[in-house]
Amino acid sequence: MKMGKKTSMLALAAIMAFSTVITACSKDSDNKGTGATPAATDTNNNAAVDAIRKGTYKFDTPVTITTVKATDSTMKFKNGENFENNIHTKWAHDQLGIDLKMLWQVPGEQFNTKLRLMLTANESLPDVITTQDMTLLDELIQSGKYRDIGPDFEKYASDKMKKVYNSNPLNWSQVTYGGKKMAIPNFANAGNDNAVMWIRQDWLDKLGMKAPKTFEELEALLQAIKDKKPGGSDNVIPLGASLGSGGSSPNPFTSWLGETSWVFGAYGTIPYQWLERDGKLIHGSTLPAMKDGLAKLRDWYKKGYLSPEAGLHDENKLGELIAQGRVGVVVAPSWMSGWPQTDMQKNIPGSIMKPYPLPTLNGKITAKDTTYLRGGMLVKKDFKHVDALFLYLNRIFGMVNPEAGSEFENGIAKDYDYTVKADGTISTEDKDIPGGKVSPLKYFLIEPKDPFVGTVMRANISRGAKPVTPSEIKAAAGNKDGLKAAEIVDDGWKAGMYIPQAYTGANTPTMQSKGGILVKLEGDTFINIVYGKKPVEDFDNFVKEWKSLGGDDIGKEVNDWYQKMKK
Numbered sequence: 001m002k003m004g005k006k007t008s009m010l011a012l013a014a015i016m017a018f019s020t021v022i023t024a025c026s027k028d029s030d031n032k033g034t035g036a037t038p039a040a041t042d043t044n045n046n047a048a049v050d051a052i053r054k055g056t057y058k059f060d061t062p063v064t065i066t067t068v069k070a071t072d073s074t075m076k077f078k079n080g081e082n083f084e085n086n087i088h089t090k091w092a093h094d095q096l097g098i099d100l101k102m103l104w105q106v107p108g109e110q111f112n113t114k115l116r117l118m119l120t121a122n123e124s125l126p127d128v129i130t131t132q133d134m135t136l137l138d139e140l141i142q143s144g145k146y147r148d149i150g151p152d153f154e155k156y157a158s159d160k161m162k163k164v165y166n167s168n169p170l171n172w173s174q175v176t177y178g179g180k181k182m183a184i185p186n187f188a189n190a191g192n193d194n195a196v197m198w199i200r201q202d203w204l205d206k207l208g209m210k211a212p213k214t215f216e217e218l219e220a221l222l223q224a225i226k227d228k229k230p231g232g233s234d235n236v237i238p239l240g241a242s243l244g245s246g247g248s249s250p251n252p253f254t255s256w257l258g259e260t261s262w263v264f265g266a267y268g269t270i271p272y273q274w275l276e277r278d279g280k281l282i283h284g285s286t287l288p289a290m291k292d293g294l295a296k297l298r299d300w301y302k303k304g305y306l307s308p309e310a311g312l313h314d315e316n317k318l319g320e321l322i323a324q325g326r327v328g329v330v331v332a333p334s335w336m337s338g339w340p341q342t343d344m345q346k347n348i349p350g351s352i353m354k355p356y357p358l359p360t361l362n363g364k365i366t367a368k369d370t371t372y373l374r375g376g377m378l379v380k381k382d383f384k385h386v387d388a389l390f391l392y393l394n395r396i397f398g399m400v401n402p403e404a405g406s407e408f409e410n411g412i413a414k415d416y417d418y419t420v421k422a423d424g425t426i427s428t429e430d431k432d433i434p435g436g437k438v439s440p441l442k443y444f445l446i447e448p449k450d451p452f453v454g455t456v457m458r459a460n461i462s463r464g465a466k467p468v469t470p471s472e473i474k475a476a477a478g479n480k481d482g483l484k485a486a487e488i489v490d491d492g493w494k495a496g497m498y499i500p501q502a503y504t505g506a507n508t509p510t511m512q513s514k515g516g517i518l519v520k521l522e523g524d525t526f527i528n529i530v531y532g533k534k535p536v537e538d539f540d541n542f543v544k545e546w547k548s549l550g551g552d553d554i555g556k557e558v559n560d561w562y563q564k565m566k567k
Contacts, residue, residue, distance in 0.1 A: 052387055053158045055395035059097030063388040066101045066126040067445055070111035075442045078416070078435050087413045088443040096395060098388050100445065112136045119143055127383045130186060130446050132375040134174065134506035141182045146378040149386075150181035156390035161397050164450045171451070174373040174504040178564060183376030184393070190372040190451035193256040194498055195331045196485045198341075201354040203230035203328055211356040215266065215296075218329070218359045222305040225328040233326075239300065240330035242318040243310045243527060249516065250523020252530075254368050257315040257332050262358050264293030265366035265499070272522070273368060274503035274558055281502050281558050285522055286546060291539045297530045311527045319343075325351055331358065331367075334455070334485035341481075355485035357492070369498035372451045389445075397448045401457065401471045409470045412440045458483045459490035505565075508557035514550030521546060 051057035069083060077086060083102040092098045103126050106114055112133055118125060125145055131137050140146055157165070165171050165185065175183035199211055204221070207230055212218040222238040229236060245255035253260045253271045261270050269289040274281045284290070300306055307313060313321070321327055323343035330336075334355070341353050358365050379386060399408040410426045411418035417440065418426055419433045430437040441447055458475050461467055462483035467476040475483070492498050507515065525542040528534040547555075 049155065049387075052156050052391045053394060055158065055391065055398065057391050058095065059388060059391075062093060062097045062099045063385045064099045064101050065128060065383075065385070065389060065392070065445070066103050067128050067130075068103050068111075068115070068126050069105040070108040070131075071105050072108050076438050078438045083443065086440065086443050087416055088440045091413070092392060096388070096391055098392055115140070125380060127380045128377055128389065128445055130375070130377040132186060134375060134504075135512075137175070137183065137375050137378065138506040140378055141177060145381055146182065147381040147383075147386075148180040148182060149184055149379050152379075152386045152390065153181065153184070156387055156394070158394035158397060160400065161394060164397070164400065167450075167452065170373065170500060170504070173565065175376040176565060183378045184446065185376045186374040186446055187449045187451040188372045188374050189370075189449070189454055191334070191370055191455040191486075191489045191493070191498075192372070193259075193333045193370045194489045194492065195259055195262050195358055195367040196334055196336075196488050197356045197358050198330050198332050198336055198353040198485075199356060200230075200328050201352045202350055204354075206230040211354075212359050213357075214359050215361040219300075219305075222300070222329065223303070226304055231325060231328075235326060236328060237307045237321060237326050238305045238328045240318050240322060240327035241306050241310045242313050242315045243306075243530065244312045244317070245314045246519075246523065247314070249519050250527070251519075252311070252523055252526055255315050257336075258313070258318040258330055259368070260297060260331070262331060262365060262367035263296055264290060265368075266361035266364055267292040267296075268364075268366075269293070270366065270368050270499050271526075273499065273501050275499065276502045281555070281562050283546075283551065283555065285526075286543045286551065291536055294526060294529045294539060295536045298532060298536065301530050302532060311531060322353075323347060334458075334482055334489055337479040337482035337485060353481075355481055355488055357488050358497070366497055366499050367492075369500040371501050371504075373504055377446045392445065393448070396444060399448050400450045401453050401469050404468075404470055416440050455486045455489055458486035462487040503558050503561070505558075505561045508554055508561070510550050510553040510557055514554070517549055518546055518551060518554075521549065 048057060079087075081087065083105050089100045092100050104114070111131075115125075115129070115136065116139070119139065125140075129140065129146075131140075153162075153165075168190075171185055171187075172181055175181060175185055197211075199221075203225060204211065207221075207224050207228060209221055209224060210217075212221050224230075225236060225238040240258045241260055242255045242258035243252040243260075245251050245258075251272060253264065254273070261272075264271050264284075267289040269275065269287040270284040271290060271293075273284045275284045275287075297306070301310070307321070318327075318330070319340040322330060323340045325344055325348035330353075336353070337355075344351050344353070358367060379389060383389075398406055399412070402408040410420075411428065414420065415434050416438050417433075418428045421427050421432060427433070428437070454475075457472055458478070461472065461476045462480075465472075467473045489498075521542065525534065525538065529536055529538060
């Protein structure tokens with residue numbers, strides 16, 4: 001069968017066009033965005049989709065992505081830049097053919113109100129919105145104006161993005177509605193506040209004792225610190241605890257410094273968390289195991305292991321007491337190798353706190369896990385260039401533990417968050433950067449982050465893994481005790497020791513109306529029991545009151561959410 005001349009020419013043109021796309025997409029595989037880019041703007045063909053996944057595509061006709069921003073005091077600019085025109089928007093335009101357009105920006109406290117007014121007035125909303133407020137995120141999803149991002153994620157996300165987001169079942173839980181992925185999750189650092197036992201090693205050595213592995217051994221150490229005063233002073237606190245954390249919303253046991261959730265964890269519950277039990281969610285503060293934990297803390301308080309003023313100490317006050325060299329044992333995050341330990345070492349020559357695993361009771365121990373889920377990025381249902389959004393996301397995710405030689409190996413932008421000194425070395429110090437240090441990360445649509453990479457990386461280095469990437473080399477140069485503490489956290493994850501918050505949804509209606517009353521009831525009751533002002537048996541009355549004041553209603557709402565999430 002003969003092909004007409006016109007048909008032949010069209011076929012040849014199509015083949016040549018496709019070859020051009022293939023050639024262009026194959027270039028610049030090092031992800032730096034230099035060299036030739038595809039001329040086609042139709043990203044439905046396989047070569048273009050592959051280039052988007054690799055972050056090497058560029059739109060010839062720039063594609064606009066609109067957004068809005070909640071500002072805060074940490075957002076700074078230099079060189080006369082602003083949100084609409086800065087080093088990052090220029091990078092996106094020049095490298096990707098994407099124009100990031102800021103419709104408006106307002107201080108954080110006004111952000112939710114302004115968006116709700118837009119929703120009420122049925123105004124046109126931005127293409128993408130990133131929010132950590134779960135109530136607002138829920139309202140935006142319920143508006144029906146934002147899309148299920150799951151199919152687009154499967155089509156366009158890079159291997160690196162998929163590895164990050166699919167690495168843990170919890171990662172999508174906060175933004176999954178009825179089985180649909182309704183936002184791209186936003187993260188904090190997982191394990192950032194996870195419990196590690198820090199002990200004054202110089203006191204331990206002076207006492208001739210070993211680090212405790214059980215509650216019994218811990219109590220023996222606390223008693224020895226109290227009786228023998230290895231610090232040479234009566235003014236010591238054997239076990240540091242910040243029972244006064246939370247301010248107007250008391251949170252005595254799950255603070256980020258000096259927490260005691262592990263005391264209750266040894267008996268089988270975690271206070272202030274929703275826990276899964278037999279397919280349902282139940283509030284950890286209402287489980288019978290709480291009574292045992294309260295009795296133990298009450299006993300320690302009575303014996304003088306805790307400060308008489310522990311109920312007034314928040315995390316910052318406890319940090320001051322540690323810095324003064326008054327605390328023998330404290331349960332704190334892996335980063336305590338920095339603050340407040342460094343302040344303590346300046347004030348008390350020869351002092352040092354070393355990290356150890358939490359002690360067990362009858363071979364068991366659990367503690368709270370850091371809640372690292374921070375809402376997410378919603379994408380408008382009628383946004384026509386989700387391909388451009390994923391090109392942008394795939395490219396910025398190159399910042400996560402970047403490879404040597406990649407565009408982000410030193411930082412985001414030269415003379416912004418890092419500089420190259422005259423001797424060729426890299427510096428991130430403010431004093432070395434012309435005009436001062438400014439982080440362009442604040443201008444991004446979302447912060448690219450693997451929530452687990454920091455802790456796991458440091459843990460592996462502590463175990464002896466050879467650092468290869470720039471981030472690993474930098475981590476390896478850090479404090480060895482901090483690396484060891486990260487290893488303890490990672491070991492705890494592997495052992496299932498750290499228990500995550502099981503409810504990750506928005507505040508339910510009853511939480512909004514009764515949550516403050518219930519939290520205050522918890523805090524007041526628990527502190528009074530620990531102080532000995534109320535009997536331990538009063539816990540049973542607390543549970544009844546908590547349920548009648550709205551706890552049962554919250555439980556129903558939480559479980560309705562949980563059942564929907566499981567479908």
